[in-house]
Amino acid sequence: MITINEHYLKLQASYLFSDIARRVAAFQEAHPDRQVIRLGIGDVTRALPGACIDALHRAVDEMAVDATFRGYGPEQGYAFLREAIARHDFQARGAEVDPDEIFISDGAKCDTGNIQELFATDCRIAIPDPVYPVYLDTNVMAGRTGEFADGRYQGIVYLDSTRDNSYVPDLPKEKVDLIYLCFPNNPTGSTITREQLQAWVDYAREHRALILFDAAYESFIRDDSLPHSIFEMKGAREVAIEFRSFSKSAGFTGTRCAYTVVPRECTAYTRQGGKQQVHSLWNRRHCTKFNGVSYPVQRAAEAVYSAEGQVQTRELTDYYMGNAALIAQAVQELGFHFVGGRNAPYIWISSERDSWQFFDQLLNEAGVVCTPGAGFGRCGQGYIRLSAFNSRENVVQAMERIRRALT
Ligand code: MLT
Numbered sequence: 064m065i066t067i068n069e070h071y072l073k074l075q076a077s078y079l080f081s082d083i084a085r086r087v088a089a090f091q092e093a094h095p096d097r098q099v100i101r102l103g104i105g106d107v108t109r110a111l112p113g114a115c116i117d118a119l120h121r122a123v124d125e126m127a128v129d130a131t132f133r134g135y136g137p138e139q140g141y142a143f144l145r146e147a148i149a150r151h152d153f154q155a156r157g158a159e160v161d162p163d164e165i166f167i168s169d170g171a172k173c174d175t176g177n178i179q180e181l182f183a184t185d186c187r188i189a190i191p192d193p194v195y196p197v198y199l200d201t202n203v204m205a206g207r208t209g210e211f212a213d214g215r216y217q218g219i220v221y222l223d224s225t226r227d228n229s230y231v232p233d234l235p236k237e238k239v240d241l242i243y244l245c246f247p248n249n250p251t252g253s254t255i256t257r258e259q260l261q262a263w264v265d266y267a268r269e270h271r272a273l274i275l276f277d278a279a280y281e282s283f284i285r286d287d288s289l290p291h292s293i294f295e296m297k298g299a300r301e302v303a304i305e306f307r308s309f310s311k312s313a314g315f316t317g318t319r320c321a322y323t324v325v326p327r328e329c330t331a332y333t334r335q336g337g338k339q340q341v342h343s344l345w346n347r348r349h350c351t352k353f354n355g356v357s358y359p360v361q362r363a364a365e366a367v368y369s370a371e372g373q374v375q376t377r378e379l380t381d382y383y384m385g386n387a388a389l390i391a392q393a394v395q396e397l398g399f400h401f402v403g404g405r406n407a408p409y410i411w412i413s414s415e416r417d418s419w420q421f422f423d424q425l426l427n428e429a430g431v432v433c434t435p436g437a438g439f440g441r442c443g444q445g446y447i448r449l450s451a452f453n454s455r456e457n458v459v460q461a462m463e464r465i466r467r468a469l470t
Contacts, residue, residue, distance in 0.1 A: 070206040073216070079196050079438040080104045083422075087432050100461040102390075102449045103432040105249065105408065107314045109382060109454075111363070112375035115313060118366035122359035136355045139346065140167025140322065144361045147368040148322060152307065158294035164326050164342065166349050167356050167364075169319040171279045171308040176201040177352075178275060178304065178323070179241070181344045182331065186240035189220040191232050193250050193439030193446070195277070198243045214441035223442050224251060230402055230411070231255055234266050242267065244293075245277035247284060250439045250448040251411040252403015257290050264293065267302035273331060273341070274303040279321075282312035282380050284406045300326040304341065311408065311452075313367045313376045320356050320364040383408050386458040387451035393462035394449075397469060408451040411436070421447050428468035431461045 076082060083103055091099060111119075125131035139145070145162035153160035168174050176197045184206050190198050192215075199216065202208060209217025220239050222232030230253035235242075244263060246255040267274050276293040284291055293303045305324040309315035329341040356364075366372045391404035400413040414421035418435035425431045425447070436446030451458065 068204070068206075070204055070208075073203050073208065073211055074200060075211060078200070079434070082438070083432065083434065086422075087426070090426055097430050099426070099430050099432060100453065100457045100464070101432045102451075102453060102458070102461055103434045105311065105450045105452055107311060107316050107383075107452050109314055109379055111314050111318065112367070112372055112379060114366040114369050114372035114375055115318075115363040118362045119359050122362035126359065133358045136358055136361070138350045138353055138355050139163075140165065140355065141358070141361050141365075144365045145322075147365050148307075151368045153292060153294060153324075156291060156295060158292045159300065160292075160294055160324055160326070164324055166323045166325065166345060167361060168321050168323060168349075168353065169356050170310070171277065171306045171321040171323075172197055174306050174321060174323045175243075175275065175277055177348070178345070179205055179207070180348060181341060182241055182273075183334075187220060187238065189222050189235050189239040189242045191224050191243060191245070191248075192221040192441055193224060193436060193443035194243070195245060195249045196439065198275075198277075199440075214444075221440070221442075224248070224253065225442055226400065226413070229253065231259055234262060238270050238272075240270075240272050242272055242274045243277070244274055245279075246290075247280040247407035248403075248409075249277075249280060249407075250409055250434065250436065250443065252405075252407035252409040252448075253411070254284070254286070254289050254406045257288070257296070260290050260293060261296050264296045264299045264302060268298050271330075271332060272302065273329070274299075276303050276305045278305055279308040280311060280407050280409075281307070282376070283384060283408050285384065286406050289406060294324070294326070300328045301330055304329060304345075309364050309367060312380060313364070313372075314379060315360075315364070318360055318363065320360050380408075382455070383451045386453065386455060389455075389458055390449050390451060390462060393466060397466065404451070410449045410451070412447050412449065414445055414447045416445070418444055418447055425465060425468065429461070429464035431465055 145165045149160050149162045224230040224232050230251040281291040293299045308321035325342045325345045327342050331339050387404040390410045394401045402411050404410040418437040422435040434448040436443030
């Protein structure tokens with residue numbers, strides 16, 4: 064008899080964004096004449112930067128000729144891309160990261176979901192609430208939690224991010240082994256200061272814990288005092304892994320390219336307390352289960368670091384941040400408490416009522432799709448998230464429709 068992994072049965076209904084997509088599709092079917100504006104899932108809408116398109120074309124032409132054709136590439140990614148990333152994203156900011164510590168992949172979602180495989184099933188996990196659902200769901204699938212009760216999985220140490228702590232969780236009171244952090248934050252759009260992030264690194268060093276730092280939104284940071292990478296912090300190389308993505312910084316959600324940084328010093332332990340290099344384990348996993356991102360896509364990602372690529376990607380993120388500013392201004396004028404939108408493309412709004420009810424109201428009365436905060440965890444109840452990843456015209460129209468619906 065084939066039996067299933069029963070941990071899957073603990074998962075809540077369906078993945079948040081699939082659930083929302085279903086509800087929006089049902090609404091569209093019932094109201095085919097209504098034009099819906101999507102400020103829900105953080106999916107980009109602007110074309111790829113010209114530098115990336117040119118690089119894609121060139122790489123496709125290379126693939127068309129035997130002499131320059133490429134088959135399997137290195138699983139970890141081509142040196143040209145890893146070197147460009149190390150130089151521009153880390154060394155230029157004073158963070159020590161070598162090219163061979165960078166693993167190119169097809170998405171930060173996959174990497175943040177897969178990384179937990181390396182760690183024991185009984186390690187104590189700290190996960191923020193609200194949170195990007197992938198961190199939690201993948202640990203449920205792996206059997207690191209008990210049942211779901213009162214809006215939470217048993218066995219997880221939840222790190223509440225609320226108005227009281229300005230949406231930056233406090234250090235856990237108890238000892239934990241694996242810590243998920245995301246800054247600029249999805250879903251709240253909040254940011255972490257250098258001092259706060261250093262305190263997390265110091266905690267991890269003291270407790271021999273490991274921090275999984277999701278920096279997928281770092282290109283939206285506009286405040287120069289904020290850290291872009293956890294590796295800007297003293298002592299982080301032994302206790303942190305960082306996830307980055309070209310999805311939001313260069314419009315690659317449909318093109319797929321991301322990377323994970325695992326420093327050679329990053330350490331986990333055997334049950335007997337022996338030191339184990341995490342880099343070699345991730346390398347082993349990556350080579351076994353992944354065959355690399357396609358050559359043209361890696362060339363397109365490399366073009367992000369060219370002179371024109373840098374200008375074009377900045378224009379792209381500036382455009383979305385212009386949308387974020389418009390959303391924030393409209394929400395402020397409506398009198399809601401909110402956070403985010405200054406160094407992140409998300410605006411986290413206190414809806415002052417059940418988040419799914421507010422989601423329904425905005426969909427039915429304004430034809431605008433948001434993401435209900437409750438979908439990100441118990442602390443998200445009473446909030447909604449608006450995303451800035453749409454056209455300027457649609458954002459202006461969406462906020463006008465929301466204004467009319469609510470006043
Ligand atoms: C989100 O809307 O939270 C993100 O777009 C989801 C993702 O990046 O997978």
